[in-house]
Amino acid sequence: MEKTFSSKGKQILFFGTLSILAIYFLFQGLFHAKGFLIPLTTALIFALLMMPLARKMEKSFINRTASSLLNTFIILLVSVGFMALVSMQVKTVVDDWPQITETMKPKIENLKGFLLEHTPLDQEDLKQSGEGSSVPFMGKNSNAGQKAASFVNQAISFFGDYLLTFIYIFFILNYRHRFKDFLLLLFPDSKRKEVKKVIEDSAKVTQKYLVGKLILIGLLAVLYSIGLGVSGVNNFILVSLISAILSIIPYIGNMIGMGLAIVFGYLTSGDPTVLIGIIITFTIAQFVESYILQPYVVGDQVDLHPLFVILAVIIGGMIWGIMGMILAIPILAIFNVVFSHIPPLKPFAFLFSKEDDD
Template structure:
């Protein structure tokens, strides 16, 4: 009888949740202002959270050395401003020049690429490996034209992004300042809403989530910067055009789980192939060696076993995140998954483990 009652309670709970979801979908217009506000603050909030975990250890160290926390944050802001000035003077002109040259020379580069493909296609050695009706040139040219169209549309879309960048530029430093100043009080405030008998467990969960996010973000930065250094040195050795720009793009794209490394390789190989097929081959070798060093030497040392996620799980999560929220979903899906995993483990341990494993 008790099992039947439990079954009916679960059925009733599921039906009630489905009814709530259905009713919520019928009055979705009520939530539009909230969703609009969320869409406006999600990017600065993500940036603030990202830099919070990067800078918090430094603020804590300064505070332990008797520096007022507010003063420590302001000093870090000052150092960051000096670094940005140095970046704008020493690095940005080269990046901007390479970016402008790439945009201006894009049509000529695609023409050269088509010529290179035609030469490779009619190469006596390679043609023996290709089917006679493969028509590689026309297919690749078609894909390149589509890619160039997407590329120009992307550049056009950048203007609308930078028109809204002022909102990020204003809100991000303010959010980051208060996050750094308050320190670990956010977790305490969340735990305060939990019933008293579960607050110890709630604090354990918040500590685990905080440690996981800190390790994940700091680890990703270290791993990607190391990958960028390896790739940039290799690109300089083979004299790859636009080496700095392509490396920066690769480092940024590698923050996207699983598919980022593939996406970042495409422009590198294309630019290398335009220069010479041998440069493209050496680019692939450098990318492969750098990623193998990252995956087998650097990542295990930095992350240990804390990111022990099966590759198939990662692929499914990335596809789900992209379908739900685009690029933001792809970036957030892995941390969200790990947070839910921590919460689920604690809930299972408290409420279900003893009943289910002793049944």
């Protein structure tokens, strides 16, 4: 009996260790392959989003190649428009920076006084902290040439991945039937009907989630515009649009949007009533999004437990950064659909879903 328990214990320890190592190397591989996987995964998600429109176009007036090209161009225009909005906001921040600096000087001095009085920090600590937070290209010891070269390399890499994503979108849309047939051919005839259903359900859950999110973004943009406009935030329409779009990153996107509103509202004017208005606006919008818009607009199309949504977003951010946060929920939803159709993995589908715990 003791030998049996000892043998089982060794097996559990062996397979447990093996599983931990496998997960570790999986995440390491995903991290190091992000330059290849992020554009490809992003293209796959966008292709699934545009697939219903592509099908309607192909049934009505154009062939598959033209439809794929047109849908890819639509996604390109939308992304360029979003980047234009962001660049306008960045330019506004640069233009308003002297005013923001002057407005914040007395508040920073008050904060330093509070820290010196109520914390163990001294003048030397605050001085070192201030020296360590220089603006890029403006620090005393910064190497402007190296930083400029690094920025250029990052920009080239970004635009390379950006253009590559649209190439992937076109080919995925244009050759989607070939990819589907390839997946079906990997399985015996008796399993192909089930595999086909898994593929269709995975596509549907992604499409419904993304369409629901787009509607949600539009409604949030209206709510933010009303609240921030009344609060007196500069460029409140642009801030509202960007804040609403950032909500596609669960939980974290709303905080980033609120930070933008504070920069363009409170830091520019220094008026405490503007800050109160911003806080009230985002509090109300968050309540409306969580309890009204999210259930009825996005609905239960993505049946995922909030705990695993948060974990997926955190892990996605650790592996792939911001894009990992954005892609985390659609990817987890697809995995959940696959798990629900494979008997040995159904316990994971139950674990990830938000069914009642009673």
